[in-house]
Amino acid sequence: MITMAGKAVRKWWALFVLPTFAAFIIGFVVPFIMGIYLSFTKFSTVTNSRWVGLRNYRGVFSDPEFVNALWRTIAFAIITTIIVNVFGFAIAYFLTKSIRGSSLFRSVFFMPNLIGGIILGYIWLLLINGVLAKWGRSITFSGTYGFWGIVILVSWQQIGYMMIIYIAGLQSLPGDVLEAAAVDGASKTQTLFKVTLPLMMPSITVCTFLTVTNGFKLFDQNLALTNGAPGNTSELLALNIYRTFYGRIGFEGVGQAKAVVFFLIVGAIVLIQNRLTTSKEVAA
Known part of the structure:
Protein backbone atom coordinates (compact mmCIF):
# COMPACT_ATOMS: atom_id res chain seq x y z
CA MET A 1 0.00 0.00 0.00
CA ILE A 2 1.40 3.35 -1.08
CA THR A 3 1.01 6.14 1.46
CA MET A 4 0.25 9.76 0.64
CA ALA A 5 3.87 10.67 1.35
CA GLY A 6 5.02 7.95 -1.05
CA LYS A 7 2.74 9.27 -3.78
CA ALA A 8 4.05 12.80 -3.26
CA VAL A 9 7.65 11.61 -3.46
CA ARG A 10 6.97 9.70 -6.68
CA LYS A 11 5.27 12.71 -8.20
CA TRP A 12 7.69 15.47 -7.17
CA TRP A 13 11.05 13.65 -6.78
CA ALA A 14 12.53 15.37 -9.83
CA LEU A 15 11.82 18.79 -8.34
CA PHE A 16 13.87 17.95 -5.24
CA VAL A 17 16.68 16.17 -7.11
CA LEU A 18 17.12 18.82 -9.82
CA PRO A 19 18.88 21.53 -7.71
CA THR A 20 21.48 19.08 -6.37
CA PHE A 21 21.96 17.49 -9.79
CA ALA A 22 22.37 20.90 -11.44
CA ALA A 23 24.90 21.97 -8.79
CA PHE A 24 26.85 18.73 -9.35
CA ILE A 25 26.93 19.28 -13.12
CA ILE A 26 27.92 22.96 -12.84
CA GLY A 27 30.34 22.60 -9.95
CA PHE A 28 32.03 19.30 -10.82
CA VAL A 29 31.30 17.74 -14.22
CA VAL A 30 31.72 20.88 -16.36
CA PRO A 31 34.98 22.04 -14.67
CA PHE A 32 36.32 18.48 -14.83
CA ILE A 33 35.70 18.18 -18.58
CA MET A 34 37.07 21.68 -19.20
CA GLY A 35 40.15 20.80 -17.16
CA ILE A 36 40.84 17.76 -19.34
CA TYR A 37 40.43 19.87 -22.48
CA LEU A 38 42.69 22.63 -21.17
CA SER A 39 45.43 20.08 -20.45
CA PHE A 40 45.81 19.75 -24.24
CA THR A 41 46.06 23.50 -24.80
CA LYS A 42 48.29 26.49 -24.10
CA PHE A 43 46.30 29.10 -22.18
CA SER A 44 46.36 31.82 -19.58
CA THR A 45 42.57 32.04 -19.27
CA VAL A 46 39.84 29.68 -20.43
CA THR A 47 38.91 32.06 -23.26
CA ASN A 48 42.29 32.18 -25.03
CA SER A 49 43.24 28.51 -25.14
CA ARG A 50 45.19 27.19 -28.14
CA TRP A 51 45.37 23.47 -28.93
CA VAL A 52 48.88 22.00 -28.60
CA GLY A 53 48.08 18.28 -28.38
CA LEU A 54 50.31 16.13 -26.17
CA ARG A 55 53.02 18.74 -25.72
CA ASN A 56 51.92 19.53 -22.16
CA TYR A 57 52.03 15.85 -21.21
CA ARG A 58 55.54 15.51 -22.59
CA GLY A 59 56.41 18.47 -20.37
CA VAL A 60 54.99 16.64 -17.35
CA PHE A 61 57.22 13.60 -17.53
CA SER A 62 60.28 15.55 -18.64
CA ASP A 63 60.08 17.61 -15.44
Missing part, protein backbone atom coordinates in the same frame (compact mmCIF):
# COMPACT_ATOMS: atom_id res chain seq x y z
CA PRO A 64 62.40 15.98 -12.89
CA GLU A 65 60.77 17.90 -10.03
CA PHE A 66 57.40 16.35 -10.87
CA VAL A 67 58.87 12.83 -10.97
CA ASN A 68 60.69 13.38 -7.67
CA ALA A 69 57.54 14.81 -6.08
CA LEU A 70 55.58 11.80 -7.33
CA TRP A 71 57.93 9.25 -5.73
CA ARG A 72 58.10 11.35 -2.58
CA THR A 73 54.30 11.45 -2.41
CA ILE A 74 54.01 7.69 -2.91
CA ALA A 75 56.46 7.10 -0.07
CA PHE A 76 54.63 9.63 2.10
CA ALA A 77 51.23 8.01 1.43
CA ILE A 78 52.54 4.52 2.26
CA ILE A 79 54.25 5.62 5.49
CA THR A 80 51.35 7.72 6.78
CA THR A 81 48.79 5.04 5.87
CA ILE A 82 50.69 2.46 7.95
CA ILE A 83 51.34 4.78 10.91
CA VAL A 84 47.85 6.30 11.07
CA ASN A 85 46.00 2.99 10.77
CA VAL A 86 48.22 1.01 13.15
CA PHE A 87 48.14 3.67 15.87
CA GLY A 88 44.50 4.57 15.20
CA PHE A 89 43.42 0.95 15.59
CA ALA A 90 45.64 0.37 18.63
CA ILE A 91 44.24 3.40 20.46
CA ALA A 92 40.68 2.45 19.50
CA TYR A 93 41.25 -1.11 20.73
CA PHE A 94 42.44 0.06 24.15
CA LEU A 95 39.77 2.75 24.50
CA THR A 96 36.96 0.24 23.89
CA LYS A 97 38.11 -1.64 26.98
CA SER A 98 36.99 -0.69 30.47
CA ILE A 99 39.37 2.22 30.92
CA ARG A 100 38.52 5.08 33.24
CA GLY A 101 38.17 8.37 31.37
CA SER A 102 38.05 6.74 27.91
CA SER A 103 35.52 9.32 26.66
CA LEU A 104 37.90 12.14 27.60
CA PHE A 105 40.78 10.41 25.82
CA ARG A 106 38.66 9.98 22.68
CA SER A 107 37.90 13.69 22.63
CA VAL A 108 41.55 14.62 23.18
CA PHE A 109 42.81 12.34 20.39
CA PHE A 110 40.14 13.61 17.98
CA MET A 111 40.75 17.33 18.62
CA PRO A 112 43.73 17.74 16.19
CA ASN A 113 41.43 16.85 13.32
CA LEU A 114 39.33 19.94 14.08
CA ILE A 115 42.24 22.31 13.40
CA GLY A 116 42.86 23.56 9.85
CA GLY A 117 45.89 22.28 7.97
CA ILE A 118 47.45 25.72 7.46
CA ILE A 119 47.24 26.52 11.18
CA LEU A 120 48.64 23.10 12.09
CA GLY A 121 51.49 23.63 9.66
CA TYR A 122 52.56 26.87 11.29
CA ILE A 123 52.16 25.45 14.80
CA TRP A 124 54.32 22.42 14.02
CA LEU A 125 56.81 24.64 12.20
CA LEU A 126 57.44 26.46 15.49
CA LEU A 127 57.56 23.22 17.49
CA ILE A 128 59.94 21.36 15.17
CA ASN A 129 62.20 24.36 14.65
CA GLY A 130 62.32 24.81 18.41
CA VAL A 131 63.64 21.26 18.79
CA LEU A 132 66.05 21.43 15.85
CA ALA A 133 67.42 24.78 17.03
CA LYS A 134 69.37 22.90 19.69
CA TRP A 135 71.54 21.52 16.87
CA GLY A 136 71.61 24.81 14.95
CA ARG A 137 69.25 23.57 12.26
CA SER A 138 65.68 24.10 11.06
CA ILE A 139 63.10 22.04 9.22
CA THR A 140 64.23 23.59 5.93
CA PHE A 141 67.83 22.43 6.51
CA SER A 142 67.21 19.42 4.25
CA GLY A 143 64.38 17.71 2.39
CA THR A 144 64.62 14.76 4.80
CA TYR A 145 63.75 16.98 7.76
CA GLY A 146 60.83 18.47 5.86
CA PHE A 147 59.52 15.08 4.72
CA TRP A 148 59.52 13.54 8.19
CA GLY A 149 58.14 16.74 9.67
CA ILE A 150 55.10 16.42 7.39
CA VAL A 151 54.79 12.73 8.29
CA ILE A 152 54.70 13.59 12.01
CA LEU A 153 52.21 16.42 11.50
CA VAL A 154 49.77 14.44 9.34
CA SER A 155 49.96 11.33 11.50
CA TRP A 156 49.26 13.38 14.63
CA GLN A 157 46.31 15.04 12.92
CA GLN A 158 44.65 11.98 11.39
CA ILE A 159 45.12 9.27 14.01
CA GLY A 160 42.21 10.58 16.10
CA TYR A 161 39.81 10.62 13.15
CA MET A 162 40.62 7.03 12.16
CA MET A 163 40.38 6.06 15.84
CA ILE A 164 36.71 7.13 15.87
CA ILE A 165 35.96 4.94 12.82
CA TYR A 166 37.75 1.98 14.38
CA ILE A 167 35.90 2.47 17.69
CA ALA A 168 32.58 2.37 15.82
CA GLY A 169 33.67 -0.85 14.09
CA LEU A 170 34.87 -2.48 17.32
CA GLN A 171 31.66 -1.61 19.14
CA SER A 172 29.57 -3.20 16.36
CA LEU A 173 31.40 -6.55 16.47
CA PRO A 174 29.10 -9.52 17.24
CA GLY A 175 29.60 -10.38 20.90
CA ASP A 176 28.61 -14.02 20.45
CA VAL A 177 31.53 -14.62 18.07
CA LEU A 178 34.02 -13.13 20.54
CA GLU A 179 32.49 -15.15 23.36
CA ALA A 180 32.72 -18.33 21.28
CA ALA A 181 36.42 -17.66 20.66
CA ALA A 182 36.98 -17.24 24.42
CA VAL A 183 35.07 -20.44 25.18
CA ASP A 184 37.17 -22.32 22.62
CA GLY A 185 40.27 -21.25 24.52
CA ALA A 186 41.62 -18.63 22.13
CA SER A 187 44.11 -16.22 23.68
CA LYS A 188 43.69 -12.45 23.42
CA THR A 189 46.31 -12.34 20.66
CA GLN A 190 44.64 -15.13 18.71
CA THR A 191 41.24 -13.49 19.11
CA LEU A 192 42.65 -10.18 17.89
CA PHE A 193 44.33 -11.54 14.75
CA LYS A 194 41.99 -14.43 13.90
CA VAL A 195 38.60 -12.95 14.84
CA THR A 196 38.64 -9.20 15.48
CA LEU A 197 40.78 -8.03 12.56
CA PRO A 198 38.92 -10.09 9.90
CA LEU A 199 35.60 -8.76 11.20
CA MET A 200 37.02 -5.23 11.17
CA MET A 201 37.84 -5.30 7.44
CA PRO A 202 34.96 -2.91 6.48
CA SER A 203 36.38 -0.29 8.86
CA ILE A 204 39.92 -0.99 7.67
CA THR A 205 38.77 -0.51 4.05
CA VAL A 206 37.30 2.91 4.87
CA CYS A 207 40.30 4.05 6.90
CA THR A 208 42.91 2.92 4.37
CA PHE A 209 40.94 4.60 1.59
CA LEU A 210 40.85 7.88 3.51
CA THR A 211 44.51 7.79 4.53
CA VAL A 212 45.74 6.88 1.04
CA THR A 213 43.73 9.64 -0.63
CA ASN A 214 44.66 12.16 2.08
CA GLY A 215 48.31 11.27 1.66
CA PHE A 216 48.26 11.88 -2.08
CA LYS A 217 46.24 15.09 -2.10
CA LEU A 218 48.01 16.72 0.86
CA PHE A 219 48.61 20.39 0.16
CA ASP A 220 47.99 22.91 2.92
CA GLN A 221 50.19 21.26 5.56
CA ASN A 222 53.02 20.96 3.03
CA LEU A 223 52.62 24.61 2.05
CA ALA A 224 52.61 25.92 5.63
CA LEU A 225 55.29 23.66 7.08
CA THR A 226 58.04 23.76 4.43
CA ASN A 227 56.63 25.24 1.20
CA GLY A 228 58.84 22.66 -0.51
CA ALA A 229 62.08 24.05 0.93
CA PRO A 230 64.95 23.63 0.56
CA GLY A 231 64.97 23.71 -3.23
CA ASN A 232 61.63 21.89 -3.53
CA THR A 233 63.15 18.75 -1.98
CA SER A 234 60.27 18.44 0.51
CA GLU A 235 57.62 19.22 -2.08
CA LEU A 236 54.73 16.79 -2.51
CA LEU A 237 52.71 16.33 -5.69
CA ALA A 238 49.81 18.71 -4.98
CA LEU A 239 52.20 21.54 -4.12
CA ASN A 240 54.24 20.85 -7.28
CA ILE A 241 51.10 21.14 -9.42
CA TYR A 242 50.09 24.36 -7.68
CA ARG A 243 53.53 25.88 -8.11
CA THR A 244 53.65 24.91 -11.79
CA PHE A 245 50.21 26.36 -12.52
CA TYR A 246 50.46 29.59 -10.56
CA GLY A 247 54.19 30.15 -10.22
CA ARG A 248 55.48 29.69 -13.77
CA ILE A 249 54.08 32.00 -16.46
CA GLY A 250 53.19 30.13 -19.63
CA PHE A 251 53.10 26.74 -17.90
CA GLU A 252 49.39 26.74 -17.06
CA GLY A 253 48.75 23.96 -19.59
CA VAL A 254 51.55 21.86 -18.13
CA GLY A 255 50.14 22.41 -14.65
CA GLN A 256 46.72 21.31 -15.86
CA ALA A 257 48.24 18.22 -17.52
CA LYS A 258 49.96 17.40 -14.23
CA ALA A 259 46.59 17.65 -12.49
CA VAL A 260 45.04 15.17 -14.95
CA VAL A 261 47.96 12.75 -14.52
CA PHE A 262 47.64 13.19 -10.76
CA PHE A 263 43.94 12.30 -10.94
CA LEU A 264 44.63 9.16 -13.00
CA ILE A 265 47.40 7.99 -10.66
CA VAL A 266 45.35 8.51 -7.50
CA GLY A 267 42.28 6.93 -9.11
CA ALA A 268 44.23 3.82 -10.14
CA ILE A 269 45.88 3.42 -6.73
CA VAL A 270 42.60 3.87 -4.85
CA LEU A 271 40.82 1.33 -7.07
CA ILE A 272 43.59 -1.22 -6.47
CA GLN A 273 43.59 -0.55 -2.74
CA ASN A 274 39.80 -0.82 -2.56
CA ARG A 275 39.83 -4.08 -4.52
CA LEU A 276 42.47 -5.61 -2.23
CA THR A 277 40.80 -4.64 1.05
CA THR A 278 37.30 -5.48 -0.19
CA SER A 279 38.47 -8.96 -1.24
CA LYS A 280 39.68 -9.48 2.33
CA GLU A 281 36.25 -8.36 3.52
CA VAL A 282 34.53 -11.03 1.43
CA ALA A 283 37.00 -13.69 2.54
CA ALA A 284 36.38 -12.79 6.17
